[in-house]
Amino acid sequence: MNEKVSKVVIxxxxxxxxxxxPEVVASGSAPRHIHFGWMPYAKVAIFLVVxxxxxxxxxxxxxxxxxxxGTLCLVAGGWTALYLLMLYAHSLTSxxxxxxxxxxxxxxxxxxxxxxxxxxxxxxxxxxxxEANRREExxxxxxxxxxxxxxxSLNTVYALTEVDPEEAKKAVHSLSTLLRYALYEADSSTVKxxxxxxxxxxxxxxxxxRLGNTANVSLTVEIDPxxxxxxxxxxxxxxxxxxxxxxxxxxxxxxxxAIRITASAxxxxxxxxxxxxxxxxxxxxxxxxxxxxxxxxxxxxxxxGRLEISHENSIFVxxxxxxx
Numbered sequence: 001m002n003e004k005v006s007k008v009v010i011x012x013x014x015x016x017x018x019x020x021x022p023e024v025v026a027s028g029s030a031p032r033h034i035h036f037g038w039m040p041y042a043k044v045a046i047f048l049v050v051x052x053x054x055x056x057x058x059x060x061x062x063x064x065x066x067x068x069x070g071t072l073c074l075v076a077g078g079w080t081a082l083y084l085l086m087l088y089a090h091s092l093t094s095x096x097x098x099x100x101x102x103x104x105x106x107x108x109x110x111x112x113x114x115x116x117x118x119x120x121x122x123x124x125x126x127x128x129x130x131e132a133n134r135r136e137e138x139x140x141x142x143x144x145x146x147x148x149x150x151x152x153s154l155n156t157v158y159a160l161t162e163v164d165p166e167e168a169k170k171a172v173h174s175l176s177t178l179l180r181y182a183l184y185e186a187d188s189s190t191v192k193x194x195x196x197x198x199x200x201x202x203x204x205x206x207x208x209x210r211l212g213n214t215a216n217v218s219l220t221v222e223i224d225p226x227x228x229x230x231x232x233x234x235x236x237x238x239x240x241x242x243x244x245x246x247x248x249x250x251x252x253x254x255x256x257x258a259i260r261i262t263a264s265a266x267x268x269x270x271x272x273x274x275x276x277x278x279x280x281x282x283x284x285x286x287x288x289x290x291x292x293x294x295x296x297x298x299x300x301x302x303x304x305g306r307l308e309i310s311h312e313n314s315i316f317v318x319x320x321x322x323x324x
Contacts, residue, residue, distance in 0.1 A: 039089055042085055043085065047109070051113050053070075054070075054074055058118055071114055086102070153206065156175075156206060159210050167209055171210070178203055178206065181199050186235050190232060191231065193231070193232050193324075200238060200261065203238055207245045217258075224264055230267070232269060233301075236297075243290060245257055247277050255275075256274075257276075258275070260272045272320075273320075274317045275315075276314055294307050305322045306320075308321075
C-alpha cells in the first residue's frame with residue numbers, strides 16, 4: 001500500500017473507531033428527551049481539533065517546552081469547550097448543570113485523545129526513520145554493486161585485448177551499453193522485467209565473447225507475456241550471473257555455466273544459475289556480491305524474496321525467487 005494512502009487509512013480508522021462511533025452509540029442509547037442529533041458531532045469536532053492540533057505540536061521543529069505548554073492549553077481549551085457545550089445543551093431542556101463526574105470523564109477523554117495523537121505521530125516518525133534508513137542502506141549496497149560489476153566487466157575486456165583486439169573493440173561497445181543501464185536506468189527503484197532480462201542477455205553475450213569455446217554457456221528465458229511489463233528491482237540477476245562466470249567460466253575443459261530465468265503469470269519470478277567450480281576456485285572467497293544480493297532481497301522484498309545456495313562436489317547452484 002502507498003505510504004500516503006496508508007497514513008490516511010490509519011487516521012480514518014482512528015477517527016471512526018475512537019471518536020465518531022462511541023459518540024453515535026452513546027447518543028442513540030440516551031433517553032429520548034435528552035437526545036440531540038447535533039451533539040455527538042459537536043463533541044467529535046472538539047476532540048478532533050485537540051487531536052490534530054496535538055499532532056501538529058509533535059513536529060520535530062517544536063521544542064519540548066512548547067509541546068508541553070501547548071498540550072496543557074489544548075486539554076484546558078477542549079475541556080472548557082465541552083463544558084460550555086454541555087451547559088448549552090442542558091439549558092435547552094432545563095436540566096441541571098453537568099455533574100462533576102461527567103466533567104472528569106471528559107477531561108480523561110481529552111487527555112487520552114492527546115496521548116493517542118502523540119502515539120500516532122511518534123509511530124509515523126519511527127516508520128519514516130526506518131524507511132529513510134532502509135533507503136540509505138539500499139543506496140550504499142548499490143554503490144558497492146556498480147563498481148563490483150564494472151571491475152568484473154573491465155577484466156573481461158582486458159582479457160580480450162590480448163586474445164582478439166577486434167573482438168575487444170566490440171566488447172567495449174557492448175560494455176558501454178551495459179554500463180549505461182547499470183548507471184542510469186538501474187538507478188530507479190524498479191525496472192521492467194523484460195529490460196532486466198535483456199541486460200542479463202547482453203552481459204552473457206559479453207562473457208561468451210571472452211570465453212569463446214572454452215566453456216559451455218547456456219541461457220534459457222521463459223517469460224509469460226503477461227509478465228513482460230512487470231516491475232522488478234534492478235540488478236537482481238546479474239550478481240548470480242557474474243558469480244557463475246567468475247567461478248565456472250574459468251576456461252578449464254568441461255567448465256560450464258547454465259542460467260535459467262522464468263516468470264509465470266502468477267507473479268513468480270525465478271533465476272536459477274548453476275556452474276562448475278575449478279579446483280583453484282574452491283578456496284576463494286565469494287566477495288561482497290552474494291551477501292549484497294541477499295541483503296537487498298530482504299530490504300526490498302522481505303518474505304517475498306529468497307536466495308537459496310547449494311554447493312555439492314564441484315557444482316555451485318544459486319536459486320533466486322521473487323514474488324512481484
